[in-house]
Amino acid sequence: MEINNLETELKFVNKMGLTLNIEERMKIEMGINLINDKFNLDEVLVWGKIKGVYNDYYIIQGLKIRG
Numbered sequence: 001m002e003i004n005n006l007e008t009e010l011k012f013v014n015k016m017g018l019t020l021n022i023e024e025r026m027k028i029e030m031g032i033n034l035i036n037d038k039f040n041l042d043e044v045l046v047w048g049k050i051k052g053v054y055n056d057y058y059i060i061q062g063l064k065i066r067g
Contacts, residue, residue, distance in 0.1 A: 020049065028058060035062060 020028070032044050039062065047059035 024049075024058075028060070032060060039064065 028046065032046075035041070036044060041062040042065045043063040045061045045063070047061060050057040050059065
C-alpha cells in the first residue's frame with residue numbers, strides 16, 4: 001500500500017477482518033512523514049503488521065529512485 005492511499009486501501013483490508021486502528025495509522029503516518037522529510041524518499045510502501053508475542057512490528061519500505 002502506498003502511504004498516500006493508506007486510509008483508502010485499509011478499508012479493503014478491513015473487510016477481511018484485518019486492519020490498523022486509528023492510533024496505529026496516525027503513528028505510522030507521523031513516523032513516515034518524519035522519515036520522508038529526513039531522507040526525501042520518492043515512494044513509501046506499507047506492507048503490513050507482524051503481531052509478536054511481546055511487540056508488534058510494522059513493515060514499511062522507503063524507495064529512493066536514482067535519477
